[in-house]
Amino acid sequence: MVxxxxxxxxxxxxxxxxxxxxxxxxxxxxxxxxxxxxxxxIEAEILELxxxxxxxxxxxxxxxxxxxxxxxxxxxxxxxxxxxxxxxxKVADEYQTVQPRKREKFLKGVLDVAESxxxxxxxxxxxxxxxxxxxxxxxxxxxxxxxxxxxxxxFTHISHARMMLAKHEIMGAQGFxxxxxxxxxLNTFTGSMYWQYTLKDQTVDVLDRRSVANAFLGxxxxxxxxxxxxxxxxxxxxxxxxxxxxxx
Numbered sequence: 001m002v003x004x005x006x007x008x009x010x011x012x013x014x015x016x017x018x019x020x021x022x023x024x025x026x027x028x029x030x031x032x033x034x035x036x037x038x039x040x041x042i043e044a045e046i047l048e049l050x051x052x053x054x055x056x057x058x059x060x061x062x063x064x065x066x067x068x069x070x071x072x073x074x075x076x077x078x079x080x081x082x083x084x085x086x087x088x089x090k091v092a093d094e095y096q097t098v099q100p101r102k103r104e105k106f107l108k109g110v111l112d113v114a115e116s117x118x119x120x121x122x123x124x125x126x127x128x129x130x131x132x133x134x135x136x137x138x139x140x141x142x143x144x145x146x147x148x149x150x151x152x153x154x155f156t157h158i159s160h161a162r163m164m165l166a167k168h169e170i171m172g173a174q175g176f177x178x179x180x181x182x183x184x185x186l187n188t189f190t191g192s193m194y195w196q197y198t199l200k201d202q203t204v205d206v207l208d209r210r211s212v213a214n215a216f217l218g219x220x221x222x223x224x225x226x227x228x229x230x231x232x233x234x235x236x237x238x239x240x241x242x243x244x245x246x247x248x
Contacts, residue, residue, distance in 0.1 A: 001218050001219065001220035002218060002219060002220065003219070003220060004219050004220075004221060007036075007217060007218075007219055009029055009032055009033070010029070012032070012217060012218060013025045013028045013029050013032070016028060016081075016147065017085070017140075017143045017144045017146075017147045018081060018084055018085065018088075018131060018144065020127065020131075021127035021128065021131065022125060022127065023127070024077075024080070024081065024084075024127075027077050027080070028077060030073075031070070031073050031074055031077055031216070032216075032217055034070055034073070035070065035213045035217070036217075038066070039063075039066060039067060039070060039209075039213075040210075042062070042063050042066070042191075043063065043190060043191030043192050043210070044191055045059070045191075046059060046060055046063050046186065046191045047186075047188070047190065047191030048191075050186060050188060050191070056186055060184075060186060060193075063191075063193060064182075064184040064193055067184065067192075067193040067209045068165050068182070068184075068193075070209070070213075071158065071161065071162060071165065071207075071209065071212070072162060072165075072166060074158060074212070074216060075155075075158050075159065075162045078151065078154075078155045078158065082148065082155065084128065084131075085144050085147070085148050086148070088131065088132065088135065088141065088144055089141065089144060089145055089148070091110055091132065091135055092135045092141040094106070095107065095135050095136065103136070107132075107133070107135065107136070110132055110135075111129055111132055111133065114128055114129045114132050115129055154212065154215050154216065157205070157207055157212070158207070158212060159171060160197050160199065160205065160207070161195055161197050161207040163178070163197075164178040164181050164182075164195065164197040164198075165181060165182055165195065168181035168182075170197075170198055170199070170200055171199075171200070172199075172200040173200040176200075178197065178198060179196075179198055180196075183195070187208055187210065190208075190210045190221075192208055192209045192210035192211075193208075193209050194206055194207060194208040194209060195207050
């Protein structure tokens with residue numbers, strides 16, 4: 001973890017296995033750029049408005065929308081990355097079971113199949129075949145396995161929230177409707193949106209956008225503020241505070 005002012009966009013993205021692929025690296029960096037240069041400044045503005053009025057500002061609707069779209073983009077990055085990573089790990093495990101004298105032939109077959117999947121890619125560099133060529137390198141495979149394991153909990157957390165936000169359902173309970181899908185709340189420490197989602201065992205968990213972003217980027221804001229969402233006590237029915245809350 002690094003402090004926000006020490007964060008290096010390219011240094012960070014190149015530490016993610018498989019992001020030496022130009023297109024995967026670009027996708028990761030785009031997610032980081034939108035977070036750092038667009039969403040966080042909006043969060044700061046919303047937080048300032050909230051501090052001045054002690055009311056949820058109507059501008060939060062725009063923040064809620066872009067925060068959801070950002071989370072969907074992060075989910076898609078992880079989904080794509082994990083698909084490639086799991087294939088590399090599977091092939092690498094199979095490679096280790098092949099007799100040494102047959103490994104070259106085995107790997108050539110894998111590369112030929114991968115090459116055939118790129119027949120529509122004619123004018124730009126292709127990277128996945130080159131990554132598959134690294135399968136004999138145990139350090140390369142270990143790096144992929146480690147990142148997959150290290151981000152498993154984060155991806156699961158995102159997946160639960162994404163199911164609620166995008167499909168209005170509870171993950172792992174197909175067909176069961178989520179409660180208040182899309183309704184976001186304001187973290188009054190950071191200005192970030194956070195969402196509650198129900199698990200199939202009927203417990204409730206919370207995803208805070210800023211906390212997820214910091215985990216993905218490896219940024220530590222602990223000395224600046226707390227990213228844990230803080231929710232005000234619910235207003236009494238019919239009160240002025242309740243009537244002023246925006247409806248999403």
